[in-house]
Structure formats: C-alpha cells, structure tokens
Amino acid sequence: MNEIHALLQRTQDAWNRGDGAAYGACFTDDATDVTFVGTVYHGGEEIGRAHQALFDSFLKGTRLFVQVDDVRCYGDTAIVVTRGAVAKSEPKRLDKLATYTLVRVDGAWRIAAVQKTKHKSLMEAVSFRFQPATKPTAS
Structure with a gap:
C-alpha cells in the first residue's frame, strides 16, 4: 500500500511543480x-505533454490536492478511489473524484x-x- 500512496504522491508532486514529463512518467x-x-x-x-501545456497556461501555479478514500489490490492490479481538487490555495472541499x-x-x-x-453535491x-434508496450505505 505504501508504494501505491507513493505513486499518487509523485503525481501530486509533479503537478505541483508544473512538470508534465514527471507527471506523464507515472502512467504506463x-x-x-x-x-x-x-x-x-x-x-x-x-498525458505528460498535454499536462505540460495545461501547466503552462490554464493550470499555471495550481496545486493538486488528493485524499485516498479506498484501495483494493488484486495481485499486480489495484483500484484506487480518491477525492481531490485543483486550486492555487487550500480548497474548501475536495470536489473531484478519481478512480485509478x-x-x-x-x-x-x-x-x-x-x-x-x-x-x-447539490444534484446528489x-x-x-x-x-x-439511491444513497450509498457507506459515505
């Protein structure tokens, strides 16, 4: 599990540096x-090239905030669900979900x-x- 968290931390660190090549290197x-x-x-x-263009323009100076909600391992495969946000300062809430x-x-x-x-959240x-009956049992 530590290796999985370390990978997600590398993506976050690359994003926060605005380093598209390092971000892309986290992907297959x-x-x-x-x-x-x-x-x-x-x-x-x-992925790295496109994100570099974003880091140089729309996403310049932003930081990636990530909270891991769930990790399930199946041999050499893992499914990870996160909450996150992209902002220039600490976000009020983590308004994006990602499934890796x-x-x-x-x-x-x-x-x-x-x-x-x-x-x-309003629609939800x-x-x-x-x-x-649409509300999940685990929140």
Missing part, C-alpha cells in the same frame, strides 16, 4: 486518462487508467432526498 505507455471535462488522453507521453487502475510493471506501480468526475442531495 498505453495508459488512458479521462478528464472530468471528458477529454481522453492515451499513453504516458501524451494501477498495475505493477517491472516491480513498480504505474497508472494504467484514471477516470475523473466532478462531484455535484436532491437525488437522495427524492429517492432515498
């Missing part, structure tokens, strides 16, 4: 990154896929209010 060569706006990037090199599929390649964990989603609250 055939990785898939689905952003919360729906953009799909393929492969660590493309990690694989162990040559003894090291790397990201094979990640799907990011913006948490819409309305759903739970009008259809309580």
Whole structure:
C-alpha cells in the first residue's frame, strides 16, 4: 500500500511543480486518462505533454490536492478511489473524484487508467432526498 500512496504522491508532486514529463512518467505507455471535462488522453507521453501545456497556461501555479478514500489490490492490479481538487490555495472541499487502475510493471506501480468526475453535491442531495434508496450505505 505504501508504494501505491507513493505513486499518487509523485503525481501530486509533479503537478505541483508544473512538470508534465514527471507527471506523464507515472502512467504506463498505453495508459488512458479521462478528464472530468471528458477529454481522453492515451499513453504516458501524451498525458505528460498535454499536462505540460495545461501547466503552462490554464493550470499555471495550481496545486493538486488528493485524499485516498479506498484501495483494493488484486495481485499486480489495484483500484484506487480518491477525492481531490485543483486550486492555487487550500480548497474548501475536495470536489473531484478519481478512480485509478494501477498495475505493477517491472516491480513498480504505474497508472494504467484514471477516470475523473466532478462531484455535484447539490444534484446528489436532491437525488437522495427524492429517492432515498439511491444513497450509498457507506459515505
């Protein structure tokens, strides 16, 4: 588990430095990154290149905040669910969720896929209010 947390910390550190190459190096060569706006990037090199362009423009000076909520290991594969945010200062809440599929390649964990989603708490609250059966048992 420590190695998995260390990998996610490396992604966070690379983001916070604005280092697209280091960020992309955390992914496998055939990785898939689905952003919360729906953009799909393929492969660590493309993910790193695209993020460098973002770090140099829209995301310049931002920091990545990540909280690991769940880790489940299945041999050399792990599923990790996180809450997070991207902001220039400490966010009021972690409003994005990400589900990572990690694989162990040559003894090291790397990201094979990640799907990011913006948490819409108002929509969720309305759903739970009008259809309580939709509320998960674990919160």
